[in-house]
Amino acid sequence: MNTPQSNPSESKTIALISYLTIVGWIIAFVMHGNNKTSLGIFHLRQSAFLMLLAIGLYTTQFFLLFIPHIGWMLSTLCGILGLGLFILWIMGLLSAINGEEKPLPVVGDKIQQLLSSIS
Numbered sequence: 580m581n582t583p584q585s586n587p588s589e590s591k592t593i594a595l596i597s598y599l600t601i602v603g604w605i606i607a608f609v610m611h612g613n614n615k616t617s618l619g620i621f622h623l624r625q626s627a628f629l630m631l632l633a634i635g636l637y638t639t640q641f642f643l644l645f646i647p648h649i650g651w652m653l654s655t656l657c658g659i660l661g662l663g664l665f666i667l668w669i670m671g672l673l674s675a676i677n678g679e680e681k682p683l684p685v686v687g688d689k690i691q692q693l694l695s696s697i698s
Contacts, residue, residue, distance in 0.1 A: 587678065589614055594622035594675035598668065601630060608697075615698075621680045624694040625671050625687065633664055 593616065597607035604626055611619040640657035643650040667683050674681040682688050 586614060587618075590616040590618040591675065591678045593619035594678070595672070597623045597626040598629075598672045598675060604630065618675075618678060618680055620698055621691070622671065622675045624690055624697050625674075625683060626668075627694060627697060628686070628690045629664065629668050629671060629683075633661070636661055636664060 589610070593607045593610050593614070596603045596610070597619075598604075604623070607619070607626075608623060611623060636657055640654050640661070643654040643657065646653075670681075671683055683690065
């Protein structure tokens with residue numbers, strides 16, 4: 580994406596805030612509307628995907644808890660996947676802190692394509 584970077588500090592701030600809860604993502608999105616940067620939109624997309632994935636994973640885990648035995652075992656698997664999701668969140672956050680447009684492993688480039696409507 581070739582949008583100009585008018586203020587690198589504000590761009591890093593947008594990228595960082597986007598990883599801090601849904602409220603932080605909304606604040607970062609509004610800030611990005613006033614100062615469109617490639618770093619900001621890159622991390623807005625990455626963090627939006629992680630949040631959507633987390634909501635889906637934990638919703639699934641909640642409903643699995645109502646199924647005796649098998650559901651409980653599958654719920655444990657969701658917990659392990661949640662740990663992987665947390666590691667991806669940390670990686671994205673560190674990339675934002677460093678001001679890098681470093682995609683998440685395995686899914687990062689696909690995320691940019693899937694969420695290209697966020698701009």
